[in-house]
Each structure stands twice: as C-alpha cells, then as structure tokens.
Amino acid sequence: MSNSIVSLSPLSQLKIPTGFGTRSSTRRFSVISSRLDDNSRSGQPNPQLNLSVLRFTLGIPGLDESYLPRWIGYGFGSLLVLNHFVGSNSVTDITSAQLRTEALGLSLAAFSIVLPYLGKFLKGATPMDQTTIPEGSEQIFMLSENVSNTEKEDLAWATYILLRNTNTMAVLISIQGELCVRGYWNTPTDVSKTDLLDWFGRQIEQFGISDVKDTLYFPQISDSGLWDILPKGTRSVLVQPVPQVPDSSDKTMETNQGFILVASTISYAYNVKDRAWIGALAKKFAECRFVYKLNGSLSVNERRS
Amino acid sequence: MEAGRSFLRTSPLPWAPKRTLPRRFDLALPHIVRASSSSSTEKRYRGPKPTKDWVADWVSKNDDLVRSLPIYVGGVSLLAVLFNRTLSGIAPVADASSSQSRADLLTLGLAVTNILAGLVWLSIRPKTISIVDPEGIECQIVNPDLPNPVVSELLWFWQSLSDVTCCRSLVIVYNSSCIIQLGFAAESLKSDRKPASVDASKLVQGSLYHGVMKSGAQSYLANLSLYPGKSELPFLPSNTQAAILQPLGEKGIAVIGGDTIRGFTTSDQAWISLIGEKLDATLAKYLDNLPFAMLDRV
Numbered sequence: 001m002s003n004s005i006v007s008l009s010p011l012s013q014l015k016i017p018t019g020f021g022t023r024s025s026t027r028r029f030s031v032i033s034s035r036l037d038d039n040s041r042s043g044q045p046n047p048q049l050n051l052s053v054l055r056f057t058l059g060i061p062g063l064d065e066s067y068l069p070r071w072i073g074y075g076f077g078s079l080l081v082l083n084h085f086v087g088s089n090s091v092t093d094i095t096s097a098q099l100r101t102e103a104l105g106l107s108l109a110a111f112s113i114v115l116p117y118l119g120k121f122l123k124g125a126t127p128m129d130q131t132t133i134p135e136g137s138e139q140i141f142m143l144s145e146n147v148s149n150t151e152k153e154d155l156a157w158a159t160y161i162l163l164r165n166t167n168t169m170a171v172l173i174s175i176q177g178e179l180c181v182r183g184y185w186n187t188p189t190d191v192s193k194t195d196l197l198d199w200f201g202r203q204i205e206q207f208g209i210s211d212v213k214d215t216l217y218f219p220q221i222s223d224s225g226l227w228d229i230l231p232k233g234t235r236s237v238l239v240q241p242v243p244q245v246p247d248s249s250d251k252t253m254e255t256n257q258g259f260i261l262v263a264s265t266i267s268y269a270y271n272v273k274d275r276a277w278i279g280a281l282a283k284k285f286a287e288c289r290f291v292y293k294l295n296g297s298l299s300v301n302e303r304r305s
Numbered sequence: 306m307e308a309g310r311s312f313l314r315t316s317p318l319p320w321a322p323k324r325t326l327p328r329r330f331d332l333a334l335p336h337i338v339r340a341s342s343s344s345s346t347e348k349r350y351r352g353p354k355p356t357k358d359w360v361a362d363w364v365s366k367n368d369d370l371v372r373s374l375p376i377y378v379g380g381v382s383l384l385a386v387l388f389n390r391t392l393s394g395i396a397p398v399a400d401a402s403s404s405q406s407r408a409d410l411l412t413l414g415l416a417v418t419n420i421l422a423g424l425v426w427l428s429i430r431p432k433t434i435s436i437v438d439p440e441g442i443e444c445q446i447v448n449p450d451l452p453n454p455v456v457s458e459l460l461w462f463w464q465s466l467s468d469v470t471c472c473r474s475l476v477i478v479y480n481s482s483c484i485i486q487l488g489f490a491a492e493s494l495k496s497d498r499k500p501a502s503v504d505a506s507k508l509v510q511g512s513l514y515h516g517v518m519k520s521g522a523q524s525y526l527a528n529l530s531l532y533p534g535k536s537e538l539p540f541l542p543s544n545t546q547a548a549i550l551q552p553l554g555e556k557g558i559a560v561i562g563g564d565t566i567r568g569f570t571t572s573d574q575a576w577i578s579l580i581g582e583k584l585d586a587t588l589a590k591y592l593d594n595l596p597f598a599m600l601d602r603v
Contacts, residue, residue: 095393098405102408104389104412105408111375115375121360122371161579208351211350283461284465
C-alpha cells in the first residue's frame with residue numbers, strides 16, 4: 001500500500017502514511033500537521049434578512065453599530081454623574097426635580113447598556129464577534145492509526161467540515177475509543193507527539209465525556225475555562241454524543257459509540273441550525289445496517305438508539 | 306473505588322452453593338451481586354453541566370415583545386422628562402445653562418437612543434414564510450446495482466437533509482443516469498398514483514445542468530416558480546418552492562427540492578456543498594468501475 005493522498009478540497013491535503021496492514025498491539029500515532037485555510041468566516045449576510053428599512057450606522061468601516069447603545073449608555077451615564085457633582089456648586093442647589101431626572105437617566109443608561117446583550121438572542125441576530133485564534137495553542141491534526149482507510153477519510157472529512165462551516169476552532173471526534181483531533185488545542189509541552197493521543201484519551205476518561213447521554217452545550221464559558229485540554233479563550237463548547245445502534249436482541253445497551261466535541265472562541269457560537277447539522281453528522285458515524293428487498297427498492301433497517 | 310467496582314463486575318462470585326464461606330462474607334455477597342447487576346451500566350459523565358440560560362430562553366420566546374420594548378421604554382421616559390420639567394415649574398427651554406437642563410438633555414438623548422434601537426430591531430425582524438406542502442407521491446427509488454456503502458451514505462444524506470433543512474425531495478443523477486430518487490415526486494403522466502421517473506438523459510442535456518457543471522458551484526434557486534428553467538425539473542412536485550442544484554464532481558448532480566421560499570440558509574448551502582464533495586469522492590470510488598443499468602421506467 002503506497003501513500004494515498006486524499007484531497008478533500010483544493011485547500012487542504014491529507015497524506016495517510018503506510019504500514020497499517022498489520023495491527024500492532026501498542027498504539028502508534030501519526031501526527032499530521034496541515035495548514036488549514038483561514039478559519040474566520042467571511043461574514044456573508046443571510047439572504048433572508050435583507051429587509052432593513054432603517055439602519056443605525058455611522059458609516060465607519062469596522063465599527064460595530066449594534067454595540068452603539070452600550071457606548072452611549074456608558075458615556076451619557078458618566079456625564080450625568082459628572083453633572084451631578086460638578087454642575088451645581090453646593091448640595092442644596094440640587095432640586096428634587098433634578099434628582100428625579102438623574103435617576104431616570106441612570107436607569108435608562110443601564111437599560112441601554114444591557115440592550116445589545118438582549119439583542120443577541122433575537123431571531124435573525126448574527127454573531128458580531130469574529131472568531132479569534134487562541135494564543136499559546138498550536139494547530140494539530142492527529143488520527144488514531146487503528147482505523148481503516150475509509151474511516152480515516154470519513155474522520156478527516158468530518159473534522160474539516162466542522163472547522164469550515166461552523167465557528168469552530170478545535171474539534172475532537174471519538175468513535176469507539178479511536179480519536180481524531182484537529183485544530184487548536186492546549187497540549188502540554190512535556191508530552192511527546194506520539195503520546196499525545198493517549199494524553200487526550202486520559203483527559204476524556206477523567207471527566208467521562210464519552211458517556212454523555214444528551215447533547216451538552218456550554219454557550220458561555222468564563223475565563224477560568226472548562227477542561228484543561230481546551231485552549232485559553234474558549235467560550236463555547238458543544239459535546240454531541242454519537243448514538244449506539246442497539247442490536248434488536250439486546251435492548252439494554254444504551255451506551256454511546258462516541259462523541260463529537262467542538263469548541264469555539266466566541267460565546268453562543270452554535271445556533272439551532274448548527275447544532276442540528278452537528279447532530280446529523282453524528283448520526284453518520286452511528287452504525288447503520290440495511291437489507292435489500294427483492295423488488296429493487298431499498299428498505300433501510302436503520303436501528304436507532 | 307472505580308477499579309474495585311469494575312473488578313467485581315467482571316468476575317461474578319458463585320456464592321449460593323458454597324456454604325463453606327464465612328458468615329460475614331455471606332452477608333456481604335448478596336449485596337455485591339445485586340449491585341453488580343444494577344450498576345453495570347453506571348458510567349456517567351462526571352464533568353460540569355451547562356446551566357439553564359433563562360435570559361436567552363425568555364428573549365427567544367417573547368421575540369416580538371422584546372423588539373418593541375426599547376421603544377416603549379424610550380417613549381415613556383421622554384414623556385416623563387418633559388412632564389417632570391413642567392411639573393417643577395421650569396421653563397421648557399432647551400439650553401444647557403443650568404445643571405437641571407443638562408441632566409434633562411442627557412436623559413432625552415438616552416431615550417432617543419433607545420427608541421432608535423427599538424426601531425432598528427423591528428425593521429430587521431425576519432419575515433416568517435409559510436411552508437407549502439409538496440403535491441406529489443412519496444417514493445424511495447434506489448438503483449439496485451449500487452454497492453452498500455454508497456447506498457448508506459446517500460440515505461444518510463437524505464435523512465440529514467429532511468431532518469435539518471426544508472428539503473422534501475432529493476434526486477441524484479450520476480453518469481447520465483438517475484441513481485436515487487427520494488421524497489416527494491410529481492405524479493407520473495403515464496400512470497396514475499405512480500411517481501414520475503427521472504429522464505436523466507434529458508436533464509443532462511438541459512441548460513440548468515450545463516450551467517451548473519460549467520461553473521462547478523452550487524446553484525440555489527430560492528424561488529423556483531420564478532425560474533424558466535423549472536421546466537427541466539418535471540420530476541419534482543409542481544409546487545416545489547426552492548431548489549438547490551449541487552454538482553457532484555464532473556459527472557453528477559444532486560437536485561434538492563424544498564418546501565419554503567428561500568428556505569435554505571447560507572449554513573445549509575455550505576453544508577450541502579461540502580457534503581456534495583464527499584459524495585462525489587464516494588461515488589467516484591465505487592461507481593467508476595461499475596457499469597450499472599438504467600433505472601427501469603415505472
């Protein structure tokens with residue numbers, strides 16, 4: 001078997017090394033570092049939303065107008081406070097009317113500051129933040145060697161599509177214990193490249209991530225971080241379990257075949273549509289058996305968990 | 306502790322017949338055996354769980370209310386400022402001479418900002434478009450010569466599309482013959498209650514196919530009724546609202562019909578085009594060496 005080059009797109013090429021005809025008992029991993037194309041999404045407007053009649057814009061490129069109420073809230077609020085202390089000479093000069101106005105003004109300022117946060121959850125809101133590359137993490141691409149060629153292609157393609165189509169900058173797919181890791185991860189410097197997949201496996205085992213029953217979505221992660229393997233600056237994480245397809249004879253088995261973990265540097269990175277597509281991708285890795293019927297049409301005996 | 310439990314799980318101890326075991330062991334054993342049978346599937350996720358996001362849920366549910374909220378807040382506070390000013394007997398003059406006037410002006414500015422923000426939110430409210438149920442016959446026709454991996458991948462594609470997007474029909478033509486037809490199809494002209502078959506050779510000679518193959522990129526027909534090329538897709542239900550034509554390499558095309566105008570979002574389009582590349586790789590791998598018969602006309 002010679003080197004097979006799987007070209008998934010003109011942009012990234014994956015070389016699968018030789019020598020996996022024989023299964024060795026010890027795990028051997030190949031670290032393939034590939035240059036991914038620019039992960040930042042070019043902000044294409046959703047074609048369904050070109051209905052705006054009124055646009056609150058200052059015309060300055062690069063300035064994000066949806067945060068304007070917040071800045072105005074901060075600015076005018078501080079001016080109000082300044083006016084209260086500096087404007088009048090003595091405390092007795094401040095009338096109750098002025099106090100009422102200032103109270104109203106400060107509450108309006110607080111409301112304006114909160115406004116962009118509320119606006120993020122409205123239908124049709126696009127995330128305004130750009131995906132940033134986390135600092136201090138390096139880009140890696142690792143595939144466990146104990147999988148067949150077709151499975152390697154599937155895993156490489158699945159990680160590529162996740163990195164390309166969603167706001168993801170790190171993805172980890174684990175199917176029946178075999179890992180595929182791609183993107184920016186916070187790997188420790190003292191672990192050698194060959195032991196890296198083992199290290200990932202141990203970290204996963206520590207939290208029992210492979211036993212997650214339902215989809216876990218952490219849309220807002222604070223600076224302290226969630227798990228050590230995630231790079232600094234991760235703000236959202238989604239763990240999608242890959243369901244096990246139970247045998248018809250044995251209905252008790254409900255454990256998963258694995259999971260897909262994606263992480264992003266912006267909060268609320270995965271909307272409902274993204275999560276639906278990631279769920280569909282997980283089903284691809286679930287087992288599927290089918291039976292041909294005699295008349296040529298196909299009946300899929302796809303057993304679902 | 307975990308290791309100890311797993312050891313007990315894997316080695317069942319035969320306790321019933323052996324009466325020679327010491328008394329305390331006897332008492333302990335039933336407990337252990339029972340525990341092993343019930344906790345055999347107890348592998349839990351032990352990490353942090355995501356907290357329920359009340360604000361996000363509330364805003365998503367009361368979308369209309371939240372959109373008009375800043376306008377009401379701004380309007381009410383505008384009136385309140387003017388009311389306050391007249392009540393306290395201050396002349397309604399818009400100058401910045403006294404600190405009262407300055408505070409009033411700042412509050413007015415904030416109120417106006419809120420009103421404008423509310424107007425912007427109302428103007429970018431996405432229009433809800435209703436679903437149009439396709440008129441046709443449901444069918445699931447697969448070329449019998451296809452190898453198993455290809456069929457499972459195509460069926461996964463269909464399952465994902467129908468679960469996630471507004472897709473209701475899927476037709477894939479490869480090497481000038483139709484290899485799969487799923488979902489709703491138009492009723493056949495020749496025989497009642499049967500789905501119309503796909504005339505692949507006619508499709509391949511048509512302008513839609515040529516256009517898509519020449520550009521090599523996906524073609525999104527957001528409102529199918531406006532396109533004259535609709536006549537080249539007679540196998541889709543006549544009231545299909547939107548269609549995506551995805552080229553599969555240089556030899557195939559996937560025709561995806563949806564039930565909503567502009568129903569496929571940019572995210573859907575991106576996913577479909579990347580899955581199309583994967584399908585092309587799979588089809589090329591399995592089908593290029595395999596001559597397969599044309600689908601029987603129904």
